[in-house]
Amino acid sequence: MTGRLEQLARRRRAVAPPAPAAPAAPAGGTQVGEAPNQRCELCAVPIGAEHPHLLDTTTGGLRCACRACALVLGQPAAGGGRYRLVPERRVELPDLARDDARWRDLGLPVSLAFLVRRGDAVTAIFPGALGPTDAPVAPEAWAALEAAEPAVRALEPEVEALLVNRMRGDRECWIAPIDLCYRLVALVRTQWTGLTGGDEVWTEIDRFFGELIRSEATR
Ligand SMILES: [Zn+2]
Numbered sequence: 001m002t003g004r005l006e007q008l009a010r011r012r013r014a015v016a017p018p019a020p021a022a023p024a025a026p027a028g029g030t031q032v033g034e035a036p037n038q039r040c041e042l043c044a045v046p047i048g049a050e051h052p053h054l055l056d057t058t059t060g061g062l063r064c065a066c067r068a069c070a071l072v073l074g075q076p077a078a079g080g081g082r083y084r085l086v087p088e089r090r091v092e093l094p095d096l097a098r099d100d101a102r103w104r105d106l107g108l109p110v111s112l113a114f115l116v117r118r119g120d121a122v123t124a125i126f127p128g129a130l131g132p133t134d135a136p137v138a139p140e141a142w143a144a145l146e147a148a149e150p151a152v153r154a155l156e157p158e159v160e161a162l163l164v165n166r167m168r169g170d171r172e173c174w175i176a177p178i179d180l181c182y183r184l185v186a187l188v189r190t191q192w193t194g195l196t197g198g199d200e201v202w203t204e205i206d207r208f209f210g211e212l213i214r215s216e217a218t219r
């Protein structure tokens, strides 16, 4: 862990102390509400700022949940399969991150993206000033990614994403929970200014990935 944090310190430009959680992120119309004093969206008990999320497969939205609802409704057999628990794991894939030729072959139009598998299709989602946009990923390109990095094959459909940051010289690639990816979407949308984003958005993106490294190190 210490090694990772030292690495973080070396990699990051001066990153200020953690800010409060990013504003609510929409996903299919529902909010990834991260306000304090909120309630479970399934049983209404009060929950803290750190809580699990359930993907509502009927709407594609994320629901804030208490631990009990997450445990019960997140079971594949429960609730008619309507809800899927968003996993908490964060796994860094440094070899894949540094493989410039592979990402060039993938042909993503934007250097900050997360890739989600839904059924047989894989979609790349790009955070932007006006919200997320998306594009299909060619099946053969995805197959090549899986061959290069077997961990990609273990990605849980819909609730986990392959999060890629190749902005401004960064080389990061993670298996990340989908709720976290939508937090990044909200961050970019709310902090972006002008044509190039402005300094604030880049500081926030750096902080986001810095926290990702810290959260992986403490798990
Ligand atoms: Zn609940």
Ligand SMILES: [Zn+2]
Residues within 6 Å of the ligand: 032, 033, 034, 051, 052, 053, 063, 064, 065
């Ligand atoms: Zn929530």
